[in-house]
Amino acid sequence: MTLLRRWRLSHLSLYRRLMIWLFCPLAMLVAIMLLQAWFASREAADRAFDRLLDAASLSIAEQVRWQQSRLWMDLPPSALEMLATDAEERVFYALYDAQGHFVTGNRSLPSLPPAGVGQMSYGDVLSRGMPLRLGVLRSRLEGWDRSDRFEVRVAQSLEGRQALANQLFLASLVNIVIIAVLAMGVVLLSARFALEPLTRLRRAIRQRDPRTLAPLELALPRELAELRQALNELLARMRRVRANQERFIGDASHQLRTPLAGLSARAELAIRQSEPAAWRDALVTMHGTATKTARLAGQLLSMTRLNNPEAAPARRSVDLAALAQRCVRESFARHYRHGIDLGVEVPDHPVMVSATDWQLEEALNNLIENAALYGARQITVQVTDAPTRLIVTDDGPGIPESQRLLVLRPFHRGQETGDGTGLGLAIVDSIARAHDTRLLLQTANPDHPERPGLCVVLIFPTDH
Amino acid sequence: MRRSDLSHRPLRLPRCVRRLGVVWLALTLALTAQAQARTLHFAADTEPSRALTIYGVLDAPQVRPLLSDFHRRHPDIAIDYHNLETLALHARVLQERDAPRADVIMSPAMPWQYQLANEGLSSTVDSPAAADWPSWARWRQELFGFTFEPIVMVYRRDLARHMTPPQSHADLLSLLRQHPRMLDHRVVTYDPRRSGAGYTYAIEDARISARYWDLVEALGNSHSVLETTTAAMLEGLSQGRYWIGYNLIGSYVQDYVAEHPELVMVVPKDYALVLQRLVMMSRDAPHPDTARRFIDYLLSASAQRLLATQTTLGAVHPSVDGAGTAADLRDRLGEAIRPVQIGPGLLATLDTLKRQTLLEQWQQAFDNRPTHADGPLADPSPLPDAATE
Known part of the structure; x- marks a missing residue:
């Protein structure tokens, strides 16, 4: 397992990968070349030295004649000397007649299968423990009355040809090594050049001010230009996110400053007065403002929590019907006091969705609160099965179609009247996004122009 | 005509003799007339002693100064020197080819000695002296011509x-x-x-x-x-x-x-013509170490100087000059000096048919028979078709 991991190429740097993929074939190529050079040099040395066997046996064969009713030969010493090069090989020769009988020679030598018409056959033999290169020349007497066949066999030890082969191989080896070193140099250089834009890109990224989100302006090859574009798109998204955050923070501080300034002014006014009745009025007002501000702060907090991408709360299987009933039950009394008719319609069986229950509760509470704050008299919470939907319908003033997208942004209020914080629907939108649900804003009662009402639908994905 | 008692072979060789020479004749390079001790022995003076067996064709007066000088330098080596006749030596070496008794073999019969080395019965002497030995006087690092006798x-x-x-x-x-x-x-x-x-x-x-x-x-x-x-x-x-x-x-x-x-x-x-005594170390020599030392000694300047001064054998070593050396002879005669080449050409000398051809030619020239009066290249018994060309 660890071994596998160690060998996994994805861990290696691009440079190493390139090196491996270039050097492995290069090494194989070099090995093949060396092998080929080895065989070629053996063959060349054999060819060169076989010429000597050829010449020596021809020169011996020339001296073969018929004399005293037998094969006769006046062995020329030069023929034997020809066979010994600077390597001072051991030299053997023998003359055989047509029947394969030894006529003369300094050692009996084996025969070889014929190679072709008029051609000498060569072979490596082991004679009395001595490795020899043997050449066999088949010839015949050229006379009017006798044309006996005979065989001249000559052999030499291998020192000379081995020395030549080694010398040839060494020369090829030097060439191959030089070529390999050059190739390696070229590979190293080209890999460096090819990867240089990557280094530039890395440097450019590293040298950037960490606070800047400006797009990268860098001339890069096509493959990296795509990467740069993707990076720039990401940067652009981050810029937008940061702009949103900055605006949110600005709005939030503005929203908090206004009630706090109000509280401060009201308190100051009350201090100047001496009547307890005026104090009480001031306190009531201040209480209202403080409550509102507390809710605002609470909503800001939950908004921040929801927008934090690092914190993805675990989802569980939640019974949507039970959740709707619970929420309505908890807030029923409060709304009833203000004369709001809050109702719930759920199927008589559990409707299960995968969700974070506190977030769904918060969304539902926000929708109910929102409807109440904007003057609804009647609020209905519905849960339907297939498709799984959570619907909150009210009979309030509704939201004109042109405003419906805008109200989802934080601190945008559909109208300046009412006590809303401007965060309710934004929070619902965030929760909907987090649960992959579709959020629809519809007119609840289009026949009623003054109070068209609002119908907010959360459609859960079908696989839940 | 005085007949040597050593010569007893018929004039014409029997046909199919191929193992050169045992039948050949007693090779007469050694002056056997002066009856010498057949063996010389030098006992080791110190312990532990090591042995060295030498087969040679060199009479006691010539070889004794060499051996005693070597013995003085290496008193721990017990030397056994066997003086043989050339063909007897050759036959003995062939006979003992699988279990040689001699460590060092010295012979002036160059073709015979070369044949033994060519057969692989010699072994390489790896020493600086052997490697530096003049190339015309050695074959590989196995056979060394250590004397120079015109x-x-x-x-x-x-x-x-x-x-x-x-x-x-x-x-x-x-x-x-x-x-x-x-x-x-x-x-x-x-x-x-x-x-x-x-x-x-x-x-x-x-x-x-x-x-x-x-x-x-x-x-x-x-x-x-x-x-x-x-x-x-x-x-x-x-x-x-x-x-x-x-x-x-x-x-x-x-x-x-x-x-x-x-x-x-x-x-x-x-x-x-210059004859050289050829020395070699036996393959599978029983005492390769002492053999190597002896050959090293033979090729050393001091042994060569001794050869030049105390014997008539002639020194080869390039650094030794003065009377009785190759350098001296070359100075006096220059290009006329023809050392017998130590090479495969010597093998032709031992070829049976070659020998017969040459001897017949020689006999015909010597007897001055009219059919062969037209020169050395005349074929003693020309082929019928050759006569027409």
Whole structure:
């Protein structure tokens, strides 16, 4: 397992990968070349030295004649000397007649299968423990009355040809090594050049001010230009996110400053007065403002929590019907006091969705609160099965179609009247996004122009 | 004609003899006439002792200074030196080829010694001295020519009263042609049919010059006497039976002439064959270490100086000069020096058919039969078709 991991190429740097993929074939190529050079040099040395066997046996064969009713030969010493090069090989020769009988020679030598018409056959033999290169020349007497066949066999030890082969191989080896070193140099250089834009890109990224989100302006090859574009798109998204955050923070501080300034002014006014009745009025007002501000702060907090991408709360299987009933039950009394008719319609069986229950509760509470704050008299919470939907319908003033997208942004209020914080629907939108649900804003009662009402639908994905 | 007691073979070889020479004849390079001890032994002076066995063809007076000097330098080595005749040595080495008893083999019979090495019965001597040995005097690092012995002519001092003594082969030929009567039965040389050494010189002479055959013919015309040993020729010359001796071994002549002032030695000026004693270490030698040491010693400057001064064998080592060295002979004779090449050409010398061909040709030239009067290249028994060409 660890071994596998160690060998996994994805861990290696691009440079190493390139090196491996270039050097492995290069090494194989070099090995093949060396092998080929080895065989070629053996063959060349054999060819060169076989010429000597050829010449020596021809020169011996020339001296073969018929004399005293037998094969006769006046062995020329030069023929034997020809066979010994600077390597001072051991030299053997023998003359055989047509029947394969030894006529003369300094050692009996084996025969070889014929190679072709008029051609000498060569072979490596082991004679009395001595490795020899043997050449066999088949010839015949050229006379009017006798044309006996005979065989001249000559052999030499291998020192000379081995020395030549080694010398040839060494020369090829030097060439191959030089070529390999050059190739390696070229590979190293080209890999460096090819990867240089990557280094530039890395440097450019590293040298950037960490606070800047400006797009990268860098001339890069096509493959990296795509990467740069993707990076720039990401940067652009981050810029937008940061702009949103900055605006949110600005709005939030503005929203908090206004009630706090109000509280401060009201308190100051009350201090100047001496009547307890005026104090009480001031306190009531201040209480209202403080409550509102507390809710605002609470909503800001939950908004921040929801927008934090690092914190993805675990989802569980939640019974949507039970959740709707619970929420309505908890807030029923409060709304009833203000004369709001809050109702719930759920199927008589559990409707299960995968969700974070506190977030769904918060969304539902926000929708109910929102409807109440904007003057609804009647609020209905519905849960339907297939498709799984959570619907909150009210009979309030509704939201004109042109405003419906805008109200989802934080601190945008559909109208300046009412006590809303401007965060309710934004929070619902965030929760909907987090649960992959579709959020629809519809007119609840289009026949009623003054109070068209609002119908907010959360459609859960079908696989839940 | 004086017959050597060592020669007893018929003139013509039996046909199918291929193992050269046991039947051949007693090779007569060793002066066996001077009866010498067949073995020399030097016991080790220190313990532990190591052994060294040498087969050689070198009589005690020549070999003793060498061995005792070596023994002085290496007192821990017990030396056994066996003095053999060349063919006996060759046969013995072949006979012991699977379990050699000799560590070092020295022989002046160059073709025979070369044949042993070519067969792989020698082994490489890896030493700086062996590697630096002149390449013309060695074969691989296995066979080393450690002496330098010219083949010479000898004449009686009183010959000058009748004619200009010969200084070269050409001189000898013209003398024989000008004074065939006066020199009748007065010239002595080796019989190549009965002496291995004589045969070797004949084949080398024939390779060097085609005029050799004219010389053989002239020798035959004046009924030259054929001997089988240098010693016999020297004896005859000293006794006045012969006036001129042709192709004698210089190293023996030198000694003899020193004691016999009536004789003069001549190294031929046109070309002088040079014989080299070849030394090799046996393959699978029982004592390779001592063998290597001995060969190293033979090739050392000190042993070579000793060869030049205390023996008549002649030194090869390039750094040794003065009388009795290769350098000295080369200085005096220059290009005329023809050492017998240590190479595969020597194998041709041992070829049975080659030998028969050459001996027949020699015999015909010597006997001066009319059919062969037209020169050395005439075929003794020409093929029918060859005659028509």
